[in-house]
Amino acid sequence: MEVSQAIEALAALAQESRLSVFRLLVRQGPAGMAAGDIARAVAVPPNTLSTHLAILSRAGLVASRKAGRSVIYAMDVAGTRALLSFLVEDCCRAERSVCDQLIETALAGCCPSEAASECCT
Template identity: 45%
Template sequence: MDNDSALAAFAALSQSTRLDVFRLLVKAGGGGMSAGDISDTLNVRQNTMSANLSVLARSGLIRSQREGRTIRYFADMDGMRGLLGFLMEDCCGGRPELCQPVLNELGCACEATPSDLKA
């Protein structure tokens, strides 16, 4: 991840609704959530939610998958790991291998890929 990508991710998370969406999708895990369910859960109008989802998607923190007439959204764990890795890149006095256990802990066994969801 480079500076521009990290700044886009931080900018996306710096707004309350988008931060709530990201945290909700992390909590939802591999099943993700439809845009309507996200709007209903957070009590946000759908057109407002659509704009917020677009910002998060452009930042690389969430991804989407079309399912018929609906779109399901997922936290992009690779994007999150990339951001956290970027923050920790120069940690530990120039010995990033010392931080690797922290990055490994961030891996989530509950992740599912889009192909897993079709099975």
């Protein structure tokens, strides 16, 4: 991940509603949630939520897919893994086992453990 991409991702998370949306989607896992359900869960008007989701999507933290007439949003595992790896990059160079533990803990429950251990490669 480039520094500019990390800055964009961190900036996307540096807003209360977007952070709430991201954390909600992390809890939902790969199944994700429909936009309307997200709006209700975080008490954000739908038009405002659309803007937040677009920012999170451009930052590579959220992905969307069509399901009938709904748009389902979920955490983008690859983008989130890339950001976490970037943040602990120096840790990985110093002591790989510490990095593995950080990434595994951060992604526990939403990513397969074998994939989480590959975050810093």
